[in-house]
Amino acid sequence: xxxxxxxxxxxxxxILETYLQEKNETGLYQAQQFSKKVLENQISPEEVVSxxxxxxxxxxPNLPQGARDSFDFLIExxxxxxxxxxxxxxxxxxxxxxxxxxxxxxxxxxxxxxDEIPEMDELDIGVISVPASxxxxxxxxxxxxxxxxxxxxxxxxIGKGVPAALCMSMIKYGMDSLPxxxxxxxxxxxxxxxxxEQNVASNMFITMMYGSYDxxxxxxxxxxxxxxxxxxYNYAEDRFEDxxxxxxxxxxxxxxxxxxxxxxxxxxxxxxxxxDGVTECRTDEGxxxxxxxxxxxxxxxxxxAQEIVNNVFYQxxxxxxxxxxxxxxxxxxRRKV
Amino acid sequence: MNLDIRTEELDGETVLFVGGEIDAYTASQLRESxxxxxxxxxxxxxxxxxxxxxxxxxxxxxxxxxxKSANSNGSSLRLTGLNDxxxxxxSITGLDEVMDIEEEEEAQ
Amino acid sequence: MSVQSNxxxxxxxxxxxxxxxxxxxxxxxGFAGVxxxxxxxxxxxxxxxxxxxxxKGEIVLEGIEGKEAGGVKRGLKIVAKDxxxxxxxxxxxxxxxxxxxxxxGAGLPGVKRLMDEFDIDSITGEGTEITTIKWLR
Numbered sequence: 001x002x003x004x005x006x007x008x009x010x011x012x013x014x015i016l017e018t019y020l021q022e023k024n025e026t027g028l029y030q031a032q033q034f035s036k037k038v039l040e041n042q043i044s045p046e047e048v049v050s051x052x053x054x055x056x057x058x059x060x061p062n063l064p065q066g067a068r069d070s071f072d073f074l075i076e077x078x079x080x081x082x083x084x085x086x087x088x089x090x091x092x093x094x095x096x097x098x099x100x101x102x103x104x105x106x107x108x109x110x111x112x113x114x115d116e117i118p119e120m121d122e123l124d125i126g127v128i129s130v131p132a133s134x135x136x137x138x139x140x141x142x143x144x145x146x147x148x149x150x151x152x153x154x155x156x157x158i159g160k161g162v163p164a165a166l167c168m169s170m171i172k173y174g175m176d177s178l179p180x181x182x183x184x185x186x187x188x189x190x191x192x193x194x195x196x197e198q199n200v201a202s203n204m205f206i207t208m209m210y211g212s213y214d215x216x217x218x219x220x221x222x223x224x225x226x227x228x229x230x231x232x233y234n235y236a237e238d239r240f241e242d243x244x245x246x247x248x249x250x251x252x253x254x255x256x257x258x259x260x261x262x263x264x265x266x267x268x269x270x271x272x273x274x275x276d277g278v279t280e281c282r283t284d285e286g287x288x289x290x291x292x293x294x295x296x297x298x299x300x301x302x303x304x305a306q307e308i309v310n311n312v313f314y315q316x317x318x319x320x321x322x323x324x325x326x327x328x329x330x331x332x333x334r335r336k337v
Numbered sequence: 338m339n340l341d342i343r344t345e346e347l348d349g350e351t352v353l354f355v356g357g358e359i360d361a362y363t364a365s366q367l368r369e370s371x372x373x374x375x376x377x378x379x380x381x382x383x384x385x386x387x388x389x390x391x392x393x394x395x396x397x398x399x400x401x402x403x404x405k406s407a408n409s410n411g412s413s414l415r416l417t418g419l420n421d422x423x424x425x426x427x428s429i430t431g432l433d434e435v436m437d438i439e440e441e442e443e444a445q
Numbered sequence: 446m447s448v449q450s451n452x453x454x455x456x457x458x459x460x461x462x463x464x465x466x467x468x469x470x471x472x473x474x475g476f477a478g479v480x481x482x483x484x485x486x487x488x489x490x491x492x493x494x495x496x497x498x499x500x501k502g503e504i505v506l507e508g509i510e511g512k513e514a515g516g517v518k519r520g521l522k523i524v525a526k527d528x529x530x531x532x533x534x535x536x537x538x539x540x541x542x543x544x545x546x547x548x549x550g551a552g553l554p555g556v557k558r559l560m561d562e563f564d565i566d567s568i569t570g571e572g573t574e575i576t577t578i579k580w581l582r
Contacts, residue, residue, distance in 0.1 A: 087555060
C-alpha cells in the first residue's frame with residue numbers, strides 16, 4: 001500500500017511537470033489515464049490532494065504560505081469524500097458477495113424446474129419461464145403418468161424475487177410429496193392447498209392451475225386456484241377463448257374444494273397457460289390487453305410451440321424496454337395434426 | 338410512490354380511504370394502517386378503494402392477511418369502490434367469494 | 446512519552462477543542478498532513494456522536510508506543526467515553542451503510558477505516574467507550 005503510494009507519487013510528479021511545461025491536451029489525457037490508476041490502486045481523494053501539494057512544493061519551493069495552507073483546508077474538505085469512497089468500496093465488495101450468493105441460489109432453483117420438455121407423439125409443447133430478476137416466483141412442472149397422460153402445473157407465488165423463490169421451493173416439495181397414484185386436478189390442488197395453508201405467512205398465497213391431458217381421448221381436465229386464466233385456441237374456428245377455472249387461491253382456507261373442468265381438444269387446437277407476468281406487462285401506454293397477446297400468438301401460430309412462446313416473450317420484452325416487471329411464464333400445448 | 342390513506346368514523350364503522358397503486362412498494366403502508374384496525378373485536382372496517390386504480394399480488398396479500406386477522410379477532414372487513422380491473426383480480430383469485438365486496442349501485 | 450489530554454465534550458465547541466488537541470498531538474508525534482486530517486476527522490466523528498446522542502462525555506488523547514517486528518512503533522490513541530444511552534446493537538452500527546441513517550453510532554465504520562485499530566464497548570443505559578489507534582508509518 002505504501003509502495004503503491006510512493007510509485008503513484010513519482011508518476012504524478014512526472015506527468016504534472018510535463019503538463020506544466022507543455023500545457024497541451026496530451027498532458028491532460030495523461031491526467032485522465034492517471035485518474036483511472038488512482039482508482040485501481042484505491043488511493044482516496046484526500047491522498048490525491050496530498051500528492052498534488054507534495055508535487056507543487058517540489059516545483060515551486062517558494063510557494064506562498066497561504067497557498068500551501070489552503071491545501072490543508074482542501075484535504076479537510078476531501079475527508080468526507082474519502083470516507084464515502086471507502087464505504088463505497090466495501091459496499092461494492094459486499095454487493096458482489098450477495099450477488100454470487102444469489103447466483104448460487106438461482107442455479108439451485110433451476111434444478112426445481114424440469115430440465116427437459118416431455119416428448120409426446122400427440123402434443124407439441126413449448127415452455128418459457130423467465131424471472132424478472134435472478135430468482136423466480138413462477139413454477140411449472142410436467143408429470144407423465146402410467147396411462148401416458150401428461151400432467152402440467154403452472155403456479156405463481158405472490159411477489160417476486162428471493163421471498164417468492166423461497167416459497168416456490170415449498171410448492172416443489174409439496175408436489176413431490178403428493179401420493180404416487182395419479183391425482184385428479186381438483187384433488188391435487190386440495191392436497192397442495194393443505195400443505196401451503198400450514199406453511200405460509202398470513203399474507204402469502206399461491207395461485208395455480210393444474211391440468212391433465214389424456215392423449216387417448218384428447219381431453220384436457222383442469223382445475224384452478226385463483227390463477228390467471230389461460231387461453232384455448234380453437235383451430236377450426238380460428239378463435240381464442242379464455243381457459244378459466246374458478247377457485248380460491250392456495251394458502252387461504254384449509255378446506256377449499258376445487259371444481260374440475262374439461263375441454264375436448266381437436267387437431268391444431270392449443271392450450272395456453274401463463275403467469276400474470278404475461279398479462280400484467282406494462283408499457284408506457286398502460287397494460288397490454290389480452291387481445292394484444294392473442295394477436296401475437298396468432299401471428300406466430302404457423303411456428304412450433306416452442307418458437308411461438310419464444311417469439312411472444314421477445315415481443316413483450318421489447319414492448320417493455322427489455323425490463324421485466326414480474327416473473328414471466330408461458331406454456332403452450334398444441335395437439336399435433 | 339406513496340398511498341394516500343385516511344380513516345373516518347362513520348355510523349360506528351371505520352372507513353379507510355385508500356388512494357394510489359397498491360403494489361410491492363406500497364403494500365406495507367397499507368398493512369400498517371389496515372391490520373391494527375382488524376385486531377379490535379367487533380370492529381366494522383370498510384376499505385374504500387375508489388381511488389385505487391391498480392393492485393398487484395402483494396397488495397392482494399395484504400387483504401388476505403387482513404381477512405384472516407378479522408376472522409380470528411371477531412371483526413369484519415368490507416371492500417367498496419373497486420374498479421373493473423381490481424374487481425377482476427378479486428374475482429380471478431376467488432376472493433370475491435370469501436370477502437365482503439360491496440357492489441356499488443345495487444347496495445345503495 | 447507525551448502526557449494524555451482530556452477534552453470534555455458537551456457542546457459543538459468541545460468538538461473543535463478535541464480536534465485541536467488531536468491535531469497538535471498528531472503533529473508533535475510526526476504524522477503527515479493526510480494522517481493528521483484522518484485523525485482529526487476520526488476525533489470529530491466520535492465527539493459529534495457524544496455531543497448529539499450522549500449529551501456528556503470526553504475524548505482522551507494519548508501518544509503511545511507499541512511493539513512491532515523491527516522494534517518500537519509510535520502511535521496516537523483516542524478514547525471516546527460517554528455516559529449516554531449506550532448502543533443496543535453494536536453489530537448493526539458497525540455494519541457499512543448504517544452511516545447514512547444517522548443516530549447513535551452512525552459513522553463508526555468510517556472511523557474504523559480511518560484508523561488502524563478500533564475497539565468498542567457499550568452497555569445499554571450506562572454508556573459507550575470507543576478506543577482507536579493510528580500508528581505512525
